[in-house]
Amino acid sequence: MKHVLSVLVENKSGVLSRVVALIARRGFNIDSLSVGPTEDPTRSRITIIVDAEKVAYDQITKQLNKLVCVYKIQDLTNDAYIERELVLFKVNAPAERRSEVIEIANLFRASVVDVGASSLTIEATGSENKLKGMEELLESYGIKEITRTGKIAISRNSKEA
Amino acid sequence: MSEEKNQRKLVTVAEAGAPIGSGSSNPKQGERMTGAQAVVASLEAEGVDLIFGYPGGHAIHIYDALFDSKTIRHVLSRHEQGAVHEADGYARASGKVGVALVTSGPGATNTVTGIATAYMDSIPLVVITGQVPLAMIGTDSFQESDIFGITIPIVKHSFLVKSASDIARSIREAFHIAKTGRPGPVLVDIPSDVARQETVFEYADQVNIASYKPTYRGNAKQVKAAAALIGKARRPVLFVGGGTISSGASCLVEDLSERLRIPIATSLMGLGAIPASNPLNVGLVGMHGSKYANMTLNRSDLIIACGARFSDRVTGKISSFAPDAKLIHIDIDPAEIDKVRMADIPIVGDLRNVLGQLLDQFDADAQVPDTEEWLSDIELWRERYPMYDKRLDENTDYIVPEEAMRLLSEMLDQDSSIVATDVGQHQMWAAQFIKRTKPRSFISSGGLGTMGFGLPAAIGASFACPDKTVVCVAGDGSLQMNAQEMATATINEIPVKVVVVDNSALGMVRQWQKLFLNQRYSATELHDVPDFVKLADAYSWEAERVESPEEVPAAYERMLASTGPYLIDLRIPRDQSVFPIVAPGKALSEAVGAIDLDEGVVRIVDQPEADEEGGKAL
Numbered sequence: 084m085k086h087v088l089s090v091l092v093e094n095k096s097g098v099l100s101r102v103v104a105l106i107a108r109r110g111f112n113i114d115s116l117s118v119g120p121t122e123d124p125t126r127s128r129i130t131i132i133v134d135a136e137k138v139a140y141d142q143i144t145k146q147l148n149k150l151v152c153v154y155k156i157q158d159l160t161n162d163a164y165i166e167r168e169l170v171l172f173k174v175n176a177p178a179e180r181r182s183e184v185i186e187i188a189n190l191f192r193a194s195v196v197d198v199g200a201s202s203l204t205i206e207a208t209g210s211e212n213k214l215k216g217m218e219e220l221l222e223s224y225g226i227k228e229i230t231r232t233g234k235i236a237i238s239r240n241s242k243e244a
Numbered sequence: 245m246s247e248e249k250n251q252r253k254l255v256t257v258a259e260a261g262a263p264i265g266s267g268s269s270n271p272k273q274g275e276r277m278t279g280a281q282a283v284v285a286s287l288e289a290e291g292v293d294l295i296f297g298y299p300g301g302h303a304i305h306i307y308d309a310l311f312d313s314k315t316i317r318h319v320l321s322r323h324e325q326g327a328v329h330e331a332d333g334y335a336r337a338s339g340k341v342g343v344a345l346v347t348s349g350p351g352a353t354n355t356v357t358g359i360a361t362a363y364m365d366s367i368p369l370v371v372i373t374g375q376v377p378l379a380m381i382g383t384d385s386f387q388e389s390d391i392f393g394i395t396i397p398i399v400k401h402s403f404l405v406k407s408a409s410d411i412a413r414s415i416r417e418a419f420h421i422a423k424t425g426r427p428g429p430v431l432v433d434i435p436s437d438v439a440r441q442e443t444v445f446e447y448a449d450q451v452n453i454a455s456y457k458p459t460y461r462g463n464a465k466q467v468k469a470a471a472a473l474i475g476k477a478r479r480p481v482l483f484v485g486g487g488t489i490s491s492g493a494s495c496l497v498e499d500l501s502e503r504l505r506i507p508i509a510t511s512l513m514g515l516g517a518i519p520a521s522n523p524l525n526v527g528l529v530g531m532h533g534s535k536y537a538n539m540t541l542n543r544s545d546l547i548i549a550c551g552a553r554f555s556d557r558v559t560g561k562i563s564s565f566a567p568d569a570k571l572i573h574i575d576i577d578p579a580e581i582d583k584v585r586m587a588d589i590p591i592v593g594d595l596r597n598v599l600g601q602l603l604d605q606f607d608a609d610a611q612v613p614d615t616e617e618w619l620s621d622i623e624l625w626r627e628r629y630p631m632y633d634k635r636l637d638e639n640t641d642y643i644v645p646e647e648a649m650r651l652l653s654e655m656l657d658q659d660s661s662i663v664a665t666d667v668g669q670h671q672m673w674a675a676q677f678i679k680r681t682k683p684r685s686f687i688s689s690g691g692l693g694t695m696g697f698g699l700p701a702a703i704g705a706s707f708a709c710p711d712k713t714v715v716c717v718a719g720d721g722s723l724q725m726n727a728q729e730m731a732t733a734t735i736n737e738i739p740v741k742v743v744v745v746d747n748s749a750l751g752m753v754r755q756w757q758k759l760f761l762n763q764r765y766s767a768t769e770l771h772d773v774p775d776f777v778k779l780a781d782a783y784s785w786e787a788e789r790v791e792s793p794e795e796v797p798a799a800y801e802r803m804l805a806s807t808g809p810y811l812i813d814l815r816i817p818r819d820q821s822v823f824p825i826v827a828p829g830k831a832l833s834e835a836v837g838a839i840d841l842d843e844g845v846v847r848i849v850d851q852p853e854a855d856e857e858g859g860k861a862l
């Protein structure tokens with residue numbers, strides 16, 4: 084089962100290594116990971132998406148909780164939460180098809196951030212479904228490159244740490 | 245004994261984590277000094293009086309500051325691995341935090357096996373490593389190694405200190421973290437320019453780490469539920485691991501056992517926690533545990549785990565381990581709960597607190613189990629399946645390791661001796677036959693199984709307990725992995741005794757080859773090199789070789805009477821096996837080589853999943 088973990092950690096060098104090393108050592112594959120400082124500059128939030136069965140998942144969260152650099156772990160999976168990701172698509176767009184591509188971008192409230200002779204770069208944010216839908220549409224034009232931030236998530240009810 | 249027993253008082257994390265030294269009232273508080281001096285002042289304030297180490301370029305300033313310390317004795321080991329094992333042996337024997345100090349690069353990487361050994365066995369250590377100057381980190385400068393990164397998976401926590409003003413706080417936190425909660429090694433990496441910076445020394449008494457709050461007190465509802473479950477059990481067993489020793493809960497376990505008439509079984513790490521002479525103690529379980537102890541654990545209907553983690557060396561095949569048992573799992577580390585075996589009642593807390601809380605329940609009105617039938621079954625098994633029977637080796641003219649260990653056990657004063665071991669067959673014979681009465685009197689690398697641990701650990705233990713006789717039961721392979729530490733013993737007048745159970749082979753591996761790999765003895769012969777007596781002599785030890793059984797008692801006598809370090813090269817035949825053995829991956833009930841007196845004085849092979857009735861002769 085997919086789990087969305089929001090891990091509040093010390094904002095210090097080495098902390099990300101510890102978290103990632105621990106997850107890797109116990110044999111889990113990380114689907115997505117993103118990290119950034121929080122409202123408190125001494126703390127960072129790591130959003131991790133892992134796929135794991137219950138027993139393994141319990142073990143991983145307990146082990147993470149044991150790390151001295153970890154303040155708190157929230158599993159957002161079963162709560163109402165908002166999930167976002169930012170994606171940059173570099174899409175084939177020769178002059179004659181450029182407007183079609185721009186139209187798709189507009190449809191998804193994405194914006195064109197760079198224009199080349201035969202390609203466009205589109206910046207899009209949103210949920211997994213929205214971005215997937217957009218990617219599928221753009222594929223027919225030929226996607227030259229995709230880069231993504233990894234997902235970040237936040238709970239809807241204000242159960243803040 | 246009575247001290248612990250009568251004081252059923254609550255242990256708190258603040259108490260457990262406080263410095264044993266002067267803390268903030270240390271005489272150097274508020275002084276301006278260099279980072280290196282702050283390292284030494286911190287150790288002094290912490291109450292450290294002994295550290296093991298090895299200097300080098302990036303530790304040189306800390307060593308320089310150490311030169312002025314009036315209270316800290318530094319022991320120059322002969323290898324950084326030795327230094328860490330010595331600190332570890334010191335910690336295991338004393339219950340205090342062991343401290344090692346080494347330089348950057350190769351000095352730091354040489355500590356890795358020592359740190360991993362301590363991590364696996366939850367031993368509190370603070371390892372201080374010199375590091376290249378801050379600005380040179382990451383440039384592959386001379387003797388740079390990313391020891392912080394290298395040790396991430398094997399430390400409880402680590403610090404890379406970036407400013408001299410952080411030294412005191414980092415070291416205070418390192419000690420607090422090392423010895424509270426589930427103990428473990430903590431690394432403090434100090435760049436050499438940080439050691440030269442100036443700072444004002446301020447040492448704190450308490451630390452407050454928002455993200456580190458171990459649970460000390462058991463949940464009252466869980467404790468109550470546990471008491472109720474115990475009351476209803478018919479075949480309960482207390483399963484004692486290393487956590488019983490580190491929390492100092494031995495007497496409480498005994499108390500509970502005696503009051504409720506519940507038998508006790510111990511893991512390798514739990515040996516010594518409960519006197520071997522306690523009639524309710526069935527002793528060692530697991531791969532080389534006795535058949536009766538394994539039956540006790542495996543047939544129980546309730547396991548009360550006290551600081552034990554259900555290692556695969558204990559459980560054998562996990563799916564057939566103790567199939568009828570419910571589990572009350574008491575551990576200070578929540579991650580141990582449900583890791584290997586699902587707990588019916590988990591209780592997270594310090595064992596001393598939780599057992600005290602449990603005893604309170606029985607002081608009140610909790611129901612007490614009726615275990616008399618269970619205990620008499622166990623007694624029958626104990627008689628029927630003894631760990632060893634002399635008659636097996638009658639008329640032999642060679643030294644029988646079981647007998648040699650039994651004799652050593654008899655000749656040691658239980659109250660004033662410590663036994664340390666290396667890793668291999670000799671370790672298991674020592675665990676099976678050397679009877680221990682006191683916690684912290686049996687020291688062995690359980691989790692990592694580190695060959696070469698024994699001698700330095702024995703040296704560390706001897707530093708911790710100068711009044712005790714410390715004997716290292718070593719293997720001829722293992723001893724060679726840290727034999728250089730013989731010099732450390734000589735120079736510091738540490739009178740450790742080493743009994744090399746010398747089979748000219750990597751015996752344990754060879755035993756597996758013999759039993760499981762068609763006697764294909766790949767790379768397990770050691771030949772008769774070196775001559776251990778001459779080797780000991782080169783280090784100015786007394787030493788002798790013993791080759792026949794009748795010489796053994798007098799040799800032990802000479803060894804125990806000697807005032808300095810002493811080595812006995814105890815020659816045993818190459819192809820002895822440790823029995824019983826549960827093959828890796830097999831169920832605990834499928835041991836090979838237990839003795840069944842109902843079949844005669846013979847070793848038997850258990851049939852898969854069969855009852856005690858069905859063994860076939862080996």
Ligand SMILES: Cc1ncc(C[n+]2csc(CCOP(=O)(O)OP(=O)(O)O)c2C)c(N)n1
Nearest residue numbers: 668669670693695719720721722750751752
């Ligand atoms: C550092 C290390 N390397 C390898 C092993 C694997 N190993 C386990 S027991 C053993 C043989 C030990 O031989 P020895 O010390 O002579 O003891 P014996 O089994 O003969 O009593 C080996 C090689 C280990 N435990 N530790």
